[in-house]
Amino acid sequence: MMKNGGLREYRSASWDEPVVMELGYPGRRGMVFGEVDAAIAAKVGAAEALLPAAMRRRRPPALPELSEPEVLRHYLHLSQQTLGMLGVNLFGTCTMKYNPRAGEAVMARPQVAETHPLQHADTLQGTLELVHGFDLILRELSGMDRFVFQAAGGADAAYTHACVTRAHLAARGELGKRDEIVTTIQTHPCNPATAATAGFKVVTLMLDERGYPSLDALKAALSDRTAALMVNNPDDMGIYNPEIKEWVRLVHEAGGLCFYDHANFNGVMGKLRARELGFDACMYMLHKTFGAPKGGGGPAVGAYGCTAELARYLPGPVVAFDGAKYRLDSDRPDSLGKVREFWGNVPQVLKAYAWARAMGAEGIHEASDLSVLANNYMEKKLLAIRGVTKSNPHIDAWRMEMTRYSLGVLKEDTGVGVADMQHRMVDFGVDAPWLSHEPWLVAEPFTPEAGEMWSKEDIDYWIAALARVSEEAYRDPEIVKTAPHNQSIAKIRTDGLEDPERWATTWRAYRRKHRKA
Amino acid sequence: MGRPRIGLIVNPVAGLGGRFALKGTDGAALERALERGALPVAPERARRAILRLVDSGGGFDLVAGAGSMGEESAEDTRAMAAEMANLGLALVLFAGGDGTARDVLDALGSRLPILGIPSGVKMHSAVFATSPEAAGEVAASFVHGRTRLADAEIMDIDEAALRAGRLSARLYGHARVPLLRRLVQGPKMGATPDGDGELAALCNLLAAEAEPGRLLILGPGTTLARIKARLGIEGTLAGIDVVRGRALAAKDADEARILALLDAEQANALPPRVIVGVVGGQGFLFGRGNQPLGPQVLRRLGRSQIVIAAAAEKILSLDPPYLRVDTGDPNTDRWLCGHLAVRTGPKRTLIVKVTA
Numbered sequence: 065m066m067k068n069g070g071l072r073e074y075r076s077a078s079w080d081e082p083v084v085m086e087l088g089y090p091g092r093r094g095m096v097f098g099e100v101d102a103a104i105a106a107k108v109g110a111a112e113a114l115l116p117a118a119m120r121r122r123r124p125p126a127l128p129e130l131s132e133p134e135v136l137r138h139y140l141h142l143s144q145q146t147l148g149m150l151g152v153n154l155f156g157t158c159t160m161k162y163n164p165r166a167g168e169a170v171m172a173r174p175q176v177a178e179t180h181p182l183q184h185a186d187t188l189q190g191t192l193e194l195v196h197g198f199d200l201i202l203r204e205l206s207g208m209d210r211f212v213f214q215a216a217g218g219a220d221a222a223y224t225h226a227c228v229t230r231a232h233l234a235a236r237g238e239l240g241k242r243d244e245i246v247t248t249i250q251t252h253p254c255n256p257a258t259a260a261t262a263g264f265k266v267v268t269l270m271l272d273e274r275g276y277p278s279l280d281a282l283k284a285a286l287s288d289r290t291a292a293l294m295v296n297n298p299d300d301m302g303i304y305n306p307e308i309k310e311w312v313r314l315v316h317e318a319g320g321l322c323f324y325d326h327a328n329f330n331g332v333m334g335k336l337r338a339r340e341l342g343f344d345a346c347m348y349m350l351h352k353t354f355g356a357p358k359g360g361g362g363p364a365v366g367a368y369g370c371t372a373e374l375a376r377y378l379p380g381p382v383v384a385f386d387g388a389k390y391r392l393d394s395d396r397p398d399s400l401g402k403v404r405e406f407w408g409n410v411p412q413v414l415k416a417y418a419w420a421r422a423m424g425a426e427g428i429h430e431a432s433d434l435s436v437l438a439n440n441y442m443e444k445k446l447l448a449i450r451g452v453t454k455s456n457p458h459i460d461a462w463r464m465e466m467t468r469y470s471l472g473v474l475k476e477d478t479g480v481g482v483a484d485m486q487h488r489m490v491d492f493g494v495d496a497p498w499l500s501h502e503p504w505l506v507a508e509p510f511t512p513e514a515g516e517m518w519s520k521e522d523i524d525y526w527i528a529a530l531a532r533v534s535e536e537a538y539r540d541p542e543i544v545k546t547a548p549h550n551q552s553i554a555k556i557r558t559d560g561l562e563d564p565e566r567w568a569t570t571w572r573a574y575r576r577k578h579r580k581a
Numbered sequence: 582m583g584r585p586r587i588g589l590i591v592n593p594v595a596g597l598g599g600r601f602a603l604k605g606t607d608g609a610a611l612e613r614a615l616e617r618g619a620l621p622v623a624p625e626r627a628r629r630a631i632l633r634l635v636d637s638g639g640g641f642d643l644v645a646g647a648g649s650m651g652e653e654s655a656e657d658t659r660a661m662a663a664e665m666a667n668l669g670l671a672l673v674l675f676a677g678g679d680g681t682a683r684d685v686l687d688a689l690g691s692r693l694p695i696l697g698i699p700s701g702v703k704m705h706s707a708v709f710a711t712s713p714e715a716a717g718e719v720a721a722s723f724v725h726g727r728t729r730l731a732d733a734e735i736m737d738i739d740e741a742a743l744r745a746g747r748l749s750a751r752l753y754g755h756a757r758v759p760l761l762r763r764l765v766q767g768p769k770m771g772a773t774p775d776g777d778g779e780l781a782a783l784c785n786l787l788a789a790e791a792e793p794g795r796l797l798i799l800g801p802g803t804t805l806a807r808i809k810a811r812l813g814i815e816g817t818l819a820g821i822d823v824v825r826g827r828a829l830a831a832k833d834a835d836e837a838r839i840l841a842l843l844d845a846e847q848a849n850a851l852p853p854r855v856i857v858g859v860v861g862g863q864g865f866l867f868g869r870g871n872q873p874l875g876p877q878v879l880r881r882l883g884r885s886q887i888v889i890a891a892a893a894e895k896i897l898s899l900d901p902p903y904l905r906v907d908t909g910d911p912n913t914d915r916w917l918c919g920h921l922a923v924r925t926g927p928k929r930t931l932i933v934k935v936t937a
Contacts, residue, residue, distance in 0.1 A: 249897075249931075256929075265928040270902050272934065284920035285932045476714055479636055503897045541636075559727040 070528055074151070074493035078552035079141040084128050085571045087138060094132040126571070145552035151493030152522045154442075156466050156511030157252075157300050158498065159330055159435075163357045164422070167415035176414065181406040185391045191410060192390035196383045198367075198417040205428075206326070206346050207339025208369035213350075213408030214379050218327040219254035221347035221366025222294065224379060224403050225323045226262035228345065228370060229292045231377035231400045232321060242291040242319065248277050250299035253501055255325055264291055271505070275303035275456040282311055290320040297324065298331060300501060300511055301455045302439065302463030312342035321345065321374075327366075329353040330515055331436055331464030334429035338369075345370035355419030356412045363404070365412040379403045431516035435465040438514035438523060443467050445527045446512075449534045451477060455506045465513060468500060472507035480537035480544045482508045487555060488536070488547035492529040585671040585724040588693075589631070589645040590661050590685065592677035595623045595701045623700035626713040627676035630698040633717025634674075641724050644668060662688030671724050672759070674716065676700040682708050682735050686754050694730055694757045696720055705863050707733035708758045723759035731777075732803040733758040734860055736869060752801050752819045752860075752870030779926035780804065780892045786927045787856060787890060788812045793826035796846050798839060798878075800857035800871045804890050808856065821873050836873040843881050855882055859891040859923070864899040866935065867917065868907030876913035884917070893925035896933060904935045911937070 100111075112120060130138070153160045171177060179188060199211040215221040226245070233239040245259035248269045256266040267285045269277035276299075293315040298304040305311070312322045324338040324346040330353055338346035350356040350365045358364070370378065380399045381392040392407065423431060443463060446452050451474025454467050475481040486496035500509035514523050536543045548554060560566035568574035631643070646661050658677075662685045665673055672694050675685050678701010685695055697709035698716040710716035722728040737753035784804065788811030791797055799805050799822045809816030816822040820833035823842055831838050846853050855878075860869050866889065867874055879887070889904075896902065906917045914937035923931045 244930075260928055265930065267922070267930045267932060269932045270896075270934065273901075277932075278934075281920050281932045281934065284922070476712060479633060479714070479718070503893070505897070 069532065070525065071492045071532060073550070074491060075550050076147065076552040077141075077144040079145060081138065081141045081145065083571070084130075084135075084138055085126075086128075087134065088129040090129060092129045092131055092134075094130060094135060147490055147493070147495055147551070149495065151495060152518065152526050153495040154497065154512040154514055154518065154523070154526050155495060156498045156513035157328060157501070158358070159328055159352045159465075159513055159515040160358070161351075161355050161515055161517045163355060163415070164419070166422075167355070167418050170414065170418060171411045176411065181410070186389075189390055191414070192383050192385075192392070194414050194417050195407070195410065196385050196390060198413055198420065199383065201417070201420045202348065202367055202369055204425075205329075205333060205337065206348075206369050207337035208346060209372040210375040210378065210382070211367050211369040212378050212380075212382055213365050213367055213410075213413050214402065214404045214406070215347075215366035215368055216363030216404045216409065218252070218325070218347060218349040218352075218364075218366045219258060220403055221327075221349075221368040222252075222254045222323075222325060223258035223261060224366070224368045224400075225292070225294065225345055225347065226258050226264060227379075227400045227403065228368075228374055228377045229264075229321055229323075230262055231398065232374060233291060235377075235398070238319075242289055244285075244287070244289045245292050245294055246282070246285045246290060246315070246320070247294045248296075248299070249503065249505065250276075250301060251294065251296045252300075252325055252327060255294040255296075255323075259292075259294060273456075273458070275301060275459050275461075276305040276307075279307055279310060279314070282314060286314060286318040286320070288319065290315065290318045292321040292323055294323045294325060296327070298464040298466070300466055301468045301506075302331075302466040303456065303459065303461060304332075304464055309341055316342065323347070327352055328465070330432060330513075331439075331466070333432045334425065335432055339371070344374060350412050350416040354416035356415040363409045363412075365409050365416070367413075367416075381407060383407070432465075434516035435514065436462075438516070438518070439463060439465050439467060441520075442512065442514060442523055442527065445524075446530065449527075449531050450474070450538060451480075451534050452530070455509070465515065466511060468506055468509055468511045470506045470508055471510065474534060474537055475508045478537040478541045480533075480541050482510050483558075484537075484544045484547065485510070485530070485533050488533045488544045489529050491548050491550040492532070494526055494529045584640060584642050586642045586644050586669065587634075587720060587724060588662075588665040588668065588670045588673040589627065589643055590658060590665075590673065590675040590677075590681070591623050591627045591645075592658060592675070592681040592700070593621050593623055595677035595681055623676040623698075626698050626700040627674075629713035630674065630676070630710075630717040630720070633714040634721050635717075637718050637721035638725055641671075641721075644670060658684035659688040665689070666692060672696060672720060674698060674720055676713075678704050679706050679736055682706045682756070683737060683753050686735050686756050689756075691755065691757050694723070694759060696723070696758055705736040705860075705869065706753075707860070707863075708735060708756050719759050728759040730757045731760045732756075734802065734870070736860070736863075755803060755818065777892070779929065780890075781807065782927050783890055783924055784808045785811055787888070787924075791824065791826055792851060794849065795825070795851040796830065796842060796849070796853040797824050798822075798834075798853065798855040798874070798882075799824065800855065800874065802858040802860075802870070804858040804892075805856065808890070819870070821871060834873060836875050836878060839873055839878050840881070843878065852886055853882060854886040854888060855879075856888045856890055859889065859895055859904060864896075864902075864904050866904045866906050866921075868905075868909065872909075874908075876908045876910035879908065879913060879917070884921075887921065889921060889923040891923050891925060893929065893931060896923055896925065896931055902933065904933050906935060906937055 202211045215224050233242050243265055244267050245264040246267045247255045250271060259266050269281045269285060272278045297308050315322050322343045324343040326346045327349040329348050346369055348367045350367060351358050376398040377400050379402050380396050381394040384391050384393040446469060451471060453470045453473055471482050471485060482499050490496055497510050497512055500511055533544055566577060568577050658681055666689055670693060674696050675681055676698040682697055695708060696716055696719060698713050699709040710719050732755045735753045735756055784807040788808050791812060799809055801819045806818050809822060812824060812827050814824055814829045817833045823831040823834050830842060843853055859866060906914050908914055918935050918937055920932050921935050923933050925931055
């Protein structure tokens, strides 16, 4: 019998680490450069003369002055005080997948690490082949005709779609006339946000009692002003909208384009193709589904794919292949231009390519099954925990790879809500779970997601931690409300983050607002 | 600065009639409730709220009347609230229903923030927390400076009509209440410091879009009051005003006056239009507080000329998330049912189901 119900008593390192601006000593340097050689100085003149006068600082910047080992020590201390991904992390909607070391090893090879996108394409044939190969893989999975990887994440890919829609409308002489993008209240907020950024009005459908909007609501939203539909399916509540084909048909009939936000593809990968449902375009986030690292060690990648009809508007350059040789095609007069520099974060694309090839079609299929299975296993056990309910509890349809839960009952009974729960979970080495995108349609929401990667033991550990939090909430809620107890920094008051008088995102703002003389 | 002080008013008879389907505890209904052995509800619910308030940080003083805080009549509530008006309180918590809310508002006006511990039979007003515990939490959050204030409608239900089985209500007034965010958004998700900005911008836009040649009917409520203010007219808060462009055509108009104005517009190429808000908490679109916009007026305008303006948060906090209509004419109610667009910002619209 394991002690403590199998839960580890995690203890964070605590260095009582000051802010870097409070460290250092006047004049201390990490690296000291020698005087410029007289011959060079004579040739190029004074360094400051290279900058236009108006752009020169009058006073030196207020930077901390530290030696190199002091800087390193500071950041190592901070990393030790951070929990990130060292325990079990079922951070929902993001699908926290393991990033295979093999991918890192490939990226470290000089053929990748020492190349640059401005090299001539003739010297990048291998890289271009892999990028093209991954395009082909995604075409197979989606049914689309062409993918680009320039967008630096899912939101950027959604924005790409809003821009493609704009270009498409302009070409048809309908720009300005069709100015509404339709979405749903449970669709990821990056869709309405990027639609608005691209100049569209946003029409949002509410859910009905089945957990997705009705066709009547959609019909009420559609008109000759409809530019596009942007939706998830399933959304974060895990409910698949079985009427989606009819949605697409109605939107097309109204004259709009249909975009499938497939950022999280896990529940349906290998099972359905966006194109076969009638969609004109879709998007995948390589780190949510294809095993590439979060954030990407630089920008992430939102892979955007569309039909041949829309492909001419895609941002460029695009990779072209004539059967013998790869090249970068920048001569595309209808292109919307760029949504990001170059052709995307290539190491991310290559890691995703490696993942997809290692998995194979059967592996991708199986991973999808496992993610749905894991979620439904988790649902059974989570709903047995006192104070836990799920969104739309009256709907008995199977949830896909995610279910949104609620601690509304726990909160009502004990005063312990999801924020308290997050603070206590980290005491067991479990990263704070994801709650919910806004708006919160469910009281005290949280959304765990196992995907295919986490083991049954990991999932059981996570559930045991939540069960412990519930048990404590009913027995002695103060334990949970005053958590975390095992972290380097105890509970942080977050109300200042909403108050412009108090929030400070720079050292200068901090001094101005909190250290008034 | 001393400890914040919270006033507490408990209407011990509130809610007595609920279990007996008496639609309230006013007048004769109270006697009948007591005859049937009704037990006090409000004191227990107040206790639950206070327990949660204490649990949520403490650091406040509670000011209440002597004895069982016994108020037996509306006069008692008003007298106690009036007494509290001058005590420098941060907030007045009251346990009761709509009637208690009106009595508290009568005595305090909008001078002091108030918050209802839901204990009544009828709670159509938007000043009530979702549960006694939620009231305790919102109160704690407010006195510790973590919640802002917002306007909330207090409704006046026609008691006689209600007991006769017919819902009839008008807007009684507005109170300042701590923002009741049932769907609280965590600060980590980048909640805006001023969630009200979208609505303010929408009100500016709707006022700017008022065409000189179009008759525009403006409903009651705080959202519409903003539009009226932007139009620069001397409108009413609780009544219906009619403008043509920026000129006031009728103030606090009744149904007959509105119909007469519509008669004069029949040849106008720009059809008359109405802008209404939504009653928070209940989601009423027509039939609560805007009865002059009756079946005849609405039919003459047509569904396409109904503009609804409301904060997204107000719609999202409706449970279920439907708009409700009760125009007094079932056919008109059915005609309004379906889905309508609610404008929540200059470029944001929610499609919301309408039910009767």
